[in-house]
Amino acid sequence: HVPVFVPEFEHPEDLVPAEDEAPASLLPPGFLSPHTERRMMAALELVNLRVSYQVDVFTRESLEFCTRHHDAQKDRAAVRAEIEVLRSERLAY
Structure with a gap:
């Protein structure tokens, strides 16, 4: 089970670093240790x-x-044809 880390920001602009700042990770420090990263992968x-x-x-x-x-449709058509033949033969008698 991985704990969920949800940072709270009062303003959405806090998510965008200033030009002279490096982007901040949303993950807590040490979250992606080599062991954790292997498990995650x-x-x-x-x-x-x-x-x-x-x-x-x-x-x-x-x-x-x-x-x-498709096979059922072919079988159904064959049964219908056979019924028609039998019906025709019966009517012929």
Whole structure:
């Protein structure tokens, strides 16, 4: 668990450094120690892997659905044609 650090600024212009100032970090001092940075990068990598996996699964499932839907439509058309043939044969008797 990473503690949340939210600086309080009375004025939004406090976020913009003056020309002679270096930009101030919004993170507390020592927040990104080498150990913390490694852990953060590992966590980000895990998130990226999970997102990539979910995109892959969603894409695969979408393609499977489209294929099944298309096959079902072809099957439905074939069944309709067969019904029409049987109906015609029945009416012929």
